[in-house]
Amino acid sequence: MSVTSETEGYPLAQFxxxxxxxxxxxxxxxxxxLELLSNGNEDDDTLHAIFRSVxxxxxxxxxxxxxxxxxxxxxxxxxLDALREHKVAATPDVRQLLLRASDALADIVNAARxxxxxxxxxxxxxxxxxxxxxxxxxxxxxxxxxxxxxxxGASSPALGEHRYRIVFRPHTEMLRKANExxxxxxxxxxxxxxxxxxDLSRLPDLYAIxxxxxxxxxxxxxxxxxxxxxxxxxxxFVEDDCDLKIELDEIAAAPSVAAQTTADSDxxxxxxxxxxxxxxxxxxQSIRVDVDKVDRLVNLxxxxxxxxAMLTEQGLALPPDQYPALIQxxxxxxxxxxxxxxxxxxxxxxxxxxxxxxxxxxxxxxxATLGKEVRIVTSGExxxxxxxxIEQLNDPLTHMIRNALDxxxxxxxxxxxxxxxxxxxxxxxxxxxxxRIVIEVSDDGRGxxxxxxxxxxxxxxxxxxxxxxxDDEIDNLIFLPAFSTAEVVSNISGxxxxxxxxxxxxxxxxxxxxxxxxxxHGSAFTLSLPLTLAVADGMVVSVGxxxxxxxxxxxxxxxxxxxxxxxxxxxxxxxxxxxxxxxPLVYLHRCFSIDxxxxxxxxxxxxxxxxxGAGRVGVVVDELLGQQQVVVKSLEANYEPVEGISGATIxxxxxxxxxxxxARLHEIDSRSTAGRQQxxxxxxxxxxEDISHAA
Amino acid sequence: MQPDxxxxxxxxxxxxxxxxxxxxxxxxxxxxxYGIDIMVVREIKGWTETTMIPNAPPHVRGxxxxxxxxxxxxxxxxxxxxxxxxxxxMHVVIIVAAGTRTVGLLVDTVSDIISVDPKEIRDVPEMxxxxxxxxxxxxxxxxxxxxxxxxxxxxxxxxxGAPKRSASDSNGAIAA
Numbered sequence: 001m002s003v004t005s006e007t008e009g010y011p012l013a014q015f016x017x018x019x020x021x022x023x024x025x026x027x028x029x030x031x032x033x034l035e036l037l038s039n040g041n042e043d044d045d046t047l048h049a050i051f052r053s054v055x056x057x058x059x060x061x062x063x064x065x066x067x068x069x070x071x072x073x074x075x076x077x078x079x080l081d082a083l084r085e086h087k088v089a090a091t092p093d094v095r096q097l098l099l100r101a102s103d104a105l106a107d108i109v110n111a112a113r114x115x116x117x118x119x120x121x122x123x124x125x126x127x128x129x130x131x132x133x134x135x136x137x138x139x140x141x142x143x144x145x146x147x148x149x150x151x152x153g154a155s156s157p158a159l160g161e162h163r164y165r166i167v168f169r170p171h172t173e174m175l176r177k178a179n180e181x182x183x184x185x186x187x188x189x190x191x192x193x194x195x196x197x198x199d200l201s202r203l204p205d206l207y208a209i210x211x212x213x214x215x216x217x218x219x220x221x222x223x224x225x226x227x228x229x230x231x232x233x234x235x236x237f238v239e240d241d242c243d244l245k246i247e248l249d250e251i252a253a254a255p256s257v258a259a260q261t262t263a264d265s266d267x268x269x270x271x272x273x274x275x276x277x278x279x280x281x282x283x284x285q286s287i288r289v290d291v292d293k294v295d296r297l298v299n300l301x302x303x304x305x306x307x308x309a310m311l312t313e314q315g316l317a318l319p320p321d322q323y324p325a326l327i328q329x330x331x332x333x334x335x336x337x338x339x340x341x342x343x344x345x346x347x348x349x350x351x352x353x354x355x356x357x358x359x360x361x362x363x364x365x366x367x368a369t370l371g372k373e374v375r376i377v378t379s380g381e382x383x384x385x386x387x388x389x390i391e392q393l394n395d396p397l398t399h400m401i402r403n404a405l406d407x408x409x410x411x412x413x414x415x416x417x418x419x420x421x422x423x424x425x426x427x428x429x430x431x432x433x434x435x436r437i438v439i440e441v442s443d444d445g446r447g448x449x450x451x452x453x454x455x456x457x458x459x460x461x462x463x464x465x466x467x468x469x470x471d472d473e474i475d476n477l478i479f480l481p482a483f484s485t486a487e488v489v490s491n492i493s494g495x496x497x498x499x500x501x502x503x504x505x506x507x508x509x510x511x512x513x514x515x516x517x518x519x520x521h522g523s524a525f526t527l528s529l530p531l532t533l534a535v536a537d538g539m540v541v542s543v544g545x546x547x548x549x550x551x552x553x554x555x556x557x558x559x560x561x562x563x564x565x566x567x568x569x570x571x572x573x574x575x576x577x578x579x580x581x582x583x584p585l586v587y588l589h590r591c592f593s594i595d596x597x598x599x600x601x602x603x604x605x606x607x608x609x610x611x612x613g614a615g616r617v618g619v620v621v622d623e624l625l626g627q628q629q630v631v632v633k634s635l636e637a638n639y640e641p642v643e644g645i646s647g648a649t650i651x652x653x654x655x656x657x658x659x660x661x662x663a664r665l666h667e668i669d670s671r672s673t674a675g676r677q678q679x680x681x682x683x684x685x686x687x688x689e690d691i692s693h694a695a
Numbered sequence: 696m697q698p699d700x701x702x703x704x705x706x707x708x709x710x711x712x713x714x715x716x717x718x719x720x721x722x723x724x725x726x727x728x729y730g731i732d733i734m735v736v737r738e739i740k741g742w743t744e745t746t747m748i749p750n751a752p753p754h755v756r757g758x759x760x761x762x763x764x765x766x767x768x769x770x771x772x773x774x775x776x777x778x779x780x781x782x783x784x785m786h787v788v789i790i791v792a793a794g795t796r797t798v799g800l801l802v803d804t805v806s807d808i809i810s811v812d813p814k815e816i817r818d819v820p821e822m823x824x825x826x827x828x829x830x831x832x833x834x835x836x837x838x839x840x841x842x843x844x845x846x847x848x849x850x851x852x853x854x855x856g857a858p859k860r861s862a863s864d865s866n867g868a869i870a871a
Contacts, residue, residue, distance in 0.1 A: 303763040546747060592749030635748075638796045639758065639767040642748055648758065648765045656746040656758045656765055668750075 019060040020113045021288070026053040027106050031357050034102055038095045047084040050098075054080055055236075057109065066112040069105075072123055076101050079130045085229075094133055101126050103361055162224060164231060167245040169199075169217035174241040176212050185218075187234045192224025291387065294347055301337075301344045302631035308337040309652040345386070345535070352430045352439070353381035355393050359401050359428055366405045373412050373423040374405055380430035385437045389509055389529055393439075396505040400441045400525050401426060403499065408445030408523055418520065420444065437531060442524035448517040450474045475515045475523075479503045507663065510536065510553060536632055538649070538659065540625040541607065543588045544597040548621075549630055549649055549659040556608040556616060558624060563602050573670065576606060576618045583608065585618045586669040588660075591644060598622045609662040617666050628652075632659065644668050716810040721842055722789065722802040724772050724780075729802075730809060730835070730842045735791045739805055742786040753779070756801055761790065768799040774830075774850065793851045809842065811835050816844065 030053040036046050058073035079098075082088040104123040111118045166188075170181060188194050199217045209215070222231065228246055235244055315330040356378045367374040385393075409415075409424035416422055427442045450471060457463040457477045469477075478499050506513045510530045517523035530536065530553065538549035539558075565577045566585070575582040585606065589597030598604040599620070606618040630649035635642060635658070646661035719730035720739075745757030745768050754773035758765050768788060772780045780786065780801055788799040816833035830849030835842050 299763060306763065592747075594747075594749075633763070633765045635758070635765055638765060638798055639748070639755075642751070644749060648746075650760045650763065654760055655744070656760050658746065658748070 016064055018288075019064060020109070022060070023057055023109045023113070026057050027102070027109060028354060028357050029053050030102050030105075031360065032353070034095075034099055035360060037090065038092075038099065042090055044084065047080070047090075051077065051080040051084055052236075054105070057105070059237075061112070064112075068118065068122075069108050069112050072105060072108055072127060075127050075130050075134075076105060079134050082134055088133055088136065097126070097129055097133060099364065101130060103364070106361075162248055164220075164222045164224065164228070165245075165247050166220040166222060166231065167217070167243070168220065168235070169243040170214040170238065171241045171243070172210075172213045172215075174214045174238060177241055179238045179241060181214070181216070181218070184234055184238065185220075188220060188222060188231070191226050191231065191234070192222050194223075195221040197221075294344075297344055298348065301341050302633075305337050305341055305631065306650045306652070306654070308333055310654060313652050341535075345531075346384075348387045349384040349531075350387050350390055351382045351384050352390060352393070352437070355390055355397060356381045356428060356430070358394065359397065362398055362401050363405060363426060366402055370405065371411065372405065372409055374409050374426060375423055376401070376426045376428060378428045383430040383432055383437060385430075385529065385531060389437075389531075392505065392509055393529075396502045396527070397428075397439070397441070399499075399502050401428070404441060404443040404445065404523070404525075408443035408447075410446050418446075432531075433528075437529045439527040439529065440524055441527075442522060444522040447519040447521055447523050448475050448478065448515070449519060453477050472516075475517050478515065479513070510551065512553075536630055536659070537627065538630045539607070539627050540651070540657070541588075541605070541621040542623045542625055543592070543621050544594040546592075546594055547625065547651065547655070547657045548588070549657050550607060550609065550619070550662065551646075551659065552627065554609045554662045556610055558605055558607050560604070561601055561606055566601060574601075576601070578608070578618075581616075583616050583618045584666060585620055586665045587620045588665070589620075589622075591665055591668045617662070619660075619662065619665060630657075630659070715813055717813055719809050719811060719842070719844060720789070720805060721807045721809055722787070722805045724775065724777065724803055728806065728840055728842050729771075730811075730844045731789065731791065731800075731847070732844075733808065735793070735847055737790045737792055737797065740788050740790065741784060742782045742788055742801065756782075759788075759799065761797070761799075764797060766790065766797050766799050768801055769850075770801045771845075772801075791847060793847045796851070798851070809835075809837060811844075819843075 030050060033046050033050045033053070037050065054073050054077045058070055058077055061069035061073060079088065079094075079101075083090060083094070088094060101123075104126050108118065108123065168181075168184070170179075174181075185194075185196065197219045199219065200215075202217065203209075203215045224231075228248075231246055232239075235242070238244075311330055312334055315327055318327065320327055359378070360376050363374055363376045404426050405424075409426070410418065410420075412422040415424060425444050427440070430437060430439045432438075454463065454469065454474050454477070457474075457480070462477065462480055463469065479502075480500060503513050506527055506529070512528045513525060515523055515525050537552035539552055539555055541548050541550060559578075561576055561578075567575050567577060567582075569575050569582075574585040576585050585601060587599060588594070589599055601618070601620045604620055604622045605624055606620055607624075608616055608618050610616055632647045633649055635645060635648045642658075644661050644664045645658045647659045648656050649659060651657050718733040720733050720736050721728050721730045723729070743759055745759050747757045748755055748767070751757075754770050756768040756770050758767050760766075770780050772778050780803070782801060786801060786803060787805050788801055789805065790797060790799050816835055819831045819834060830846050832844040832846040832849070835844065
């Protein structure tokens with residue numbers, strides 16, 4: 001790999017993309033560390049981590065000419081620097097300021113990424129607030145000089161010119177990581193009087209020189225007023241790629257500096273820090289991989305599993321005594337394929353933290369707008385879930401949080417009057433339960449006002465006047481589409497979507513949502529999601545000559561009813577009487593116009609599915625063929641969306657089988673029967689006249 | 696129609712056509728011969744049973760598994776409105792890239808690869824059926840044969856749109 005080919009393969013745009021990817025990660029880290037800080041976790045590690053995030057963002061911003069970003073992050077960084085050197089105390093006000101600054105920083109980074117122009121005074125108020133805080137710090141230092149005798153960076157240089165001896169020995173591969181020693185030297189020179197001695201001893205003969213390897217090392221003598229930590233900072237980015245030794249030159253060390261040395265050894269002296277950093281880096285070692293590559297891997301493994309299933313099927317047909325080795329091989333292959341599949345799926349699994357980390361900001365901003373006091377508590381952030389699921393989780397979660405803030409949590413005075421703390425709490429938690437991820441958003445607000453919900457539902461004709469609904473049923477009315485345009489409890493408008501959209505988003509992910517609420521005490525929304533979208537458990541069924549897959553998560557039970565249990569209902573099609581309940585029947589052969597189907601539920605099988613929108617529905621098929629894990633493939637990639645079909649998969653025999661979208665089946669069946677106008681089977685109200693006529 | 700067209704059959708003579716030559720794979724539906732740009736053709740395979748797509752237009756024969764990708768198969772005969780193919784193992788599916796999608800075209804046989812100078816491509820004559828033109832790109836004469844060039848964009852520009860017309864007319868004329 002030569003230098004030129006690397007620069008050709010990675011033009012500036014590529015570096016820029018990588019920089020902003022890193023920014024996103026750094027901002028996430030910043031966000032979560034700031035949360036830690038505001039929860040009273042004030043240790044040096046947290047402060048250092050916060051500082052490093054901002055520092056790295058600033059570093060890259062300069063390289064890509066994002067001047068706004070540099071200016072803002074510089075002020076931010078100065079304040080953080082003062083904080084970690086304990087020149088500024090992390091008072092609640094300062095913490096609040098830091099949170100606001102990090103939100104603003106995120107906006108500026110985003111604008112820079114999209115090359116958008118922010119208003120000229122964007123973040124100016126925050127910047128000046130930060131500068132004020134910094135000003136206070138300098139004053140404070142100057143007022144009490146005896147308390148900080150060797151304070152680094154203190155305004156009086158007379159306090160201590162130290163002489164440091166710095167031995168800097170780059171590892172051979174340092175240059176390949178795009179680190180340039182001359183820049184470090186220049187930076188050191190800025191800190192004070194610098195004397196340099198180069199060590200050429202490692203330099204090989206000319207013909208043996210690898211132009212990309214680092215052979216030289218240097219000993220610097222630096223006379224300066226800055227602290228050891230500041231010097232270390234110069235080497236921050238090469239820390240892992242060199243041997244670095246920074247020590248105070250005893251001869252020059254004034255007595256007043258001795259305290260400084262001890263102070264430094266508290267945080268770990270120069271060499272110790274450099275060495276400690278290396279193993280730490282090894283722990284969190286990771287590589288950045290294009291998602292497309294991982295997706296391709298997932299697809300290939302899907303193929304492999306299908307081929308393996310085919311082989312297994314063929315192998316089982318062979319007489320085992322004749323081909324023992326072959327059959328053993330097939331079994332071993334099956335084992336490895338399964339493990340491989342699990343491992344590959346694990347690559348795509350990501351902690352939900354990346355979504356959760358965005359929620360505190362949502363809460364902060366909305367709470368400020370609404371004049372409410374709210375804190376958000378998250379738990380289970382490390383719960384892992386497929387990346388594709390995570391990506392689509394942001395919108396529903398944001399909406400649920402906003403909903404809790406808007407409708408759930410009361411105004412501070414109202415809360416006080418109700419005997420609750422002024423500050424409301426929203427809990428956001430994730431956990432893995434029986435092969436699914438359960439995410440819960442709960443608040444300690446006022447809960448759902450069932451009377452009002454019910455009144456509204458009756459007004460809108462969603463509930464029959466005389467119907468007797470359980471509390472649970474009433475709570476779940478808020479997921480009905482008709483509630484989306486109207487505010488259920490309060491009147492903050494312009495938020496666009498309603499809970500029905502949340503529900504639809506969640507269902508699109510193969511998930512379910514439910515709500516539990518106690519009036520006056522708060523509500524809890526529970527999301528249950530599959531671990532991955534790529535693999536699903538399915539029931540294989542046949543209708544006529546066709547084979548379909550019904551997602552197992554949708555199936556409640558299977559049964560073969562008696563003729564007496566089937567009743568044609570005017571305007572509702574056929575219904576099945578099941579333990580006192582009446583469930584609409586959906587004839588799959590009719591939905592999809594399939595010939596040669598049995599069609600009679602009493603000779604075929606009725607699969608009871610939980611169909612969102614239509615409640616529970618009985619799907620009539622010919623036969624159950626079995627249950628298996630299926631790799632979900634997209635039908636839309638090369639074709640177009642098909643009503644009633646959510647995807648496709650490949651069976652053990654290599655044939656394609658379609659996966660049913662049970663939520664839509666009822667609707668299709670209603671329509672196809674309405675077209676045919678068969679009295680005993682018809683459903684829609686428009687055709688009611690025809691039916692009564694025929695009946 | 697254009698007896699003096701200098702269209703060369705690709706039997707080592709393509710160099711003579713010049714740099715602008717465009718190559719087409721030709722296939723047949725009954726007696727008629729059609730050509731499709733070789734650059735969009737991904738592979739050619741024998742007919743295999745498909746899985747039906749519910750409530751799809753008649754020219755959609757269903758989907759197949761092409762090494763893990765779900766690929767829809769279109770019956771070109773039905774798409775052209777000249778009947779329905781009754782596929783046997785002798786029938787051929789041409790896998791093509793239509794934009795970002797991969798689809799299969801069910802045809803009778805694949806016959807040839809031809810190199811055509813774009814200048815030799817003649818417009819499809821007006822047959823009083825303007826809707827026909829959308830998937831016919833042009834005509835070329837090769838020796839004593841006439842090849843109709845098919846435009847993929849025209850075929851898939853309007854998804855699911857089965858031509859609503861009777862089986863007959865211009866295709867018969869083209870078959871020469």
